[in-house]
Amino acid sequence: MPEIIIRSFAKFRELFGGTNSITVPPETTVSGTLLAFAKTRSASMDELFSGAELKSNIILMYNRERIDAEDAKTIIPADGDEIVIYPPVSGG
Amino acid sequence: MVLALQKEDIDISALIKNSRSTKDGAQVVFIGCVRDDGNMDALEIEAFVPVAEKDLRDISAEAIEKFGLTSVDIIHRYGRLELGETIVVILVGAGHRSEAYEGSRYIIERLKEKVPIWKQELSGNTRGEWVH
Numbered sequence: 001m002p003e004i005i006i007r008s009f010a011k012f013r014e015l016f017g018g019t020n021s022i023t024v025p026p027e028t029t030v031s032g033t034l035l036a037f038a039k040t041r042s043a044s045m046d047e048l049f050s051g052a053e054l055k056s057n058i059i060l061m062y063n064r065e066r067i068d069a070e071d072a073k074t075i076i077p078a079d080g081d082e083i084v085i086y087p088p089v090s091g092g
Numbered sequence: 093m094v095l096a097l098q099k100e101d102i103d104i105s106a107l108i109k110n111s112r113s114t115k116d117g118a119q120v121v122f123i124g125c126v127r128d129d130g131n132m133d134a135l136e137i138e139a140f141v142p143v144a145e146k147d148l149r150d151i152s153a154e155a156i157e158k159f160g161l162t163s164v165d166i167i168h169r170y171g172r173l174e175l176g177e178t179i180v181v182i183l184v185g186a187g188h189r190s191e192a193y194e195g196s197r198y199i200i201e202r203l204k205e206k207v208p209i210w211k212q213e214l215s216g217n218t219r220g221e222w223v224h
Contacts, residue, residue, distance in 0.1 A: 009138060009140055009208065009210065010138055010212070011210075013138075059208075084140070084143075086140070087210070087224075088224055089205070089206065089208055089209055090204070090211045090223045090224050091137075091139070091144075091168060091180070091203055091204060091208075091209030091210070091211070092124050092179070092180055092200055092203050092209075
């Protein structure tokens with residue numbers, strides 16, 4: 001079964017830790033991987049999901065490329081791939 | 093052109109001197125700094141550095157294309173910054189002031205909406221809110 005790396009920044013890093021990994025069944029999508037991850041942490045579900053849908057203000061990257069919530073429903077990560085999650089940015 | 097994230101303070105004079113060319117009729121420097129809002133004594137700035145640096149390169153290329161700039165330098169700091177310290181410097185060169193001003197404004201707005209950098213307020217040893 002593929003092991004997927006999940007990296008978090010800012011508020012999400014404080015809540016979930018900076019780098020985690022999770023093993024998911026084959027053919028699990030990015031969204032499904034994050035749902036499985038969220039179920040392992042009490043704080044995660046409310047922060048990341050509204051029902052079964054990823055919250056719209058969460059920024060996602062898959063292997064360092066930005067994706068949206070619709071992409072997350074179709075992309076199937078492979079073993080060793082990286083998903084990054086972070087809240088809205090505030091640089092400058 | 094310098095497009096980077098760093099912890100160290102920024103030598104703005106050196107940046108201006110190194111960037112200027114005989115094509116420039118104007119240079120505009122934007123400096124973002126840590127404002128005292130009365131309820132904090134420092135900022136912690138977190139960045140996803142490799143992605144942020146790629147984004148700075150992309151934004152720089154966009155601005156050069158869009159406004160015909162002769163040069164773009166962007167340096168954004170991260171780590172703990174005290175009140176009054178410099179957070180970011182954006183230096184643009186152009187043939188004329190209007191392009192330089194517009195290019196500078198474009199770059200800071202794109203940076204604030206896109207680049208993975210976050211600010212957290214610090215008060216003593218207490219970590220406060222993430223700024224949005």
